[in-house]
Amino acid sequence: MLDELRELYQEVILDHGKNPRNFRAMDNATHKAAGRNPLCGDQLVVYLAVDEDGKVADASFLGKGCAISMASASMMTEMVHGKTPEDAERLFENFHTLCTTDHTPDAPEGLEDEVEKLEVLSGVRQFPSRVKCATLSWHTMDAAIKGEEEISTE
């Protein structure tokens, strides 16, 4: 039981939560969206700069939230760097399944390393009320890629 807590709050998550990477606004973003969880008050903005080759040249975020949402956003921005928006969406889909079901889905081709890294967040499965914390940044990135300005999870 307390083991589940230790699994949820692993070192790597605590580290990303305390020192989030790419935690900044972006002037030259090509995609940007705001995400909000009205139930808990967490909010963040995700920025992407997609270059002419169709790859994410830069990804960043700003916001307030718990360790899980900050860590998840931080890891996401690191991970989608250099990927196409389509690959980013594939990772989102994979991550969503990881957090909301009992099984670990097969990694999409070429994204095995990323999927393996995301498994550190799979501990949220044991904490249904915290799944949205882990997925808020990904939902927001998804909205940004689709050209939506804001999303709200409930």
Added chain:
Amino acid sequence: MATATASHTPEDVFDVEAIRAQFPILSEEVHGKSLVYLDTGASAQKPQLVMDAVDDMYKHAYSNVHRGAHRMSELATDRFEHAREQVRSFLNAAHSHEIIFVRNGTEACNLVAFSYAKKFLQEGDAILISEMEHHSNIVPWHMVAEEKGLRVLAVPVTDDGGFDMDAYDRLLEDGVKLVAVTHTSNVLGTVTPAKEIIRKAHAAGAKVLLDGCQSAVHMPVDVRDLDVDFYAITGHKLYGPSGIGVLYGKEELLNAMPPYQGGGSMIKTVTLTKSTYAPLPAKFEAGTPAIAQAVGFGAALDYMRSIGLDAIRDYEEDLRAYATQKLSAVPGLKIYGTMPGKAAVISFTLDKAHSHDVSTILDRHGVAIRAGHHCAQPLMDRFGVAATARASFGMYNTRADVDRLVEAVEFVSEIFG
């Protein structure tokens, strides 16, 4: 004969074990640990006798109320109206028809907004709330203000969580016709100086609605002594069922107000072109009410009175002081709301952990608290925090519960370093 000693605490004279025995849910285990329930501010747990009152009604005395000329309807109506009398007595209202059954505290506030304020306030008039209101005592005013061209003003909260009386004095002069403020803050635990607020509002020609949803569970409330115009309470925070609440209103005001909703039960006559309305309280109770819930609510109030609201207040004050002392010793923990006389509601943050992480970790220790903005976003903004963790106490909590809370909070510090 028992004599007080230096180690005398309210736990010695307040039979908390007998009270706990009335609440079956307190014997539940959560994640393998006995439940420590510190979320009474969100909703109180229910004593067996409330469940029994509801159960007994469904088994022996149930039908719709105020309708059928048959035995079951008469029995149901008697029990339902007895509940109204129990609420009257609990609040010390002058008349039972001043007790309007609604769904919850939110609906009570909405009733005043959309019946009283909509009818009696004019364009440019102001409604005065405070920075420490629950959204249920903010949003209805925004809605009616937009519709009627009213202004919504707010009394600031001081750094220690108090109601800024100097600002109130100034704001009252700005065309305020209705003051709608909390009696006890659901976040800070602050008990507002209601009598002074009401006296000054009346002198300025304004009526007063007190949101009493967080008060009546912690202390005696006397609407006549307060001289309050409207008072909102909700059953589920008073150890009763959800789905039932009460708006108390002074008879003359309720009589002058138009109905809030139309439908069955609230009419005198209906033709195809015109309706006339029933007298109080039916005028404000359109449709079938929450019948058994009202009966359970009445039972809950009688139970609280059998223990004694003064005794409950004193006992909880001891718990509050003990919890405040123990929590204050945790490094990096900050408590919001430090006013003297506050209720047993303790909001806090930890410098290294977000309140949702705190709540998750406490939950795994069997300790239920609330984390988040507590439906009081303006207050969160006031204190510059996105969220707080909140431990709110009820009459069934003990010092041992506080120890479990503190132990779990220390585990948070262990994880977050």
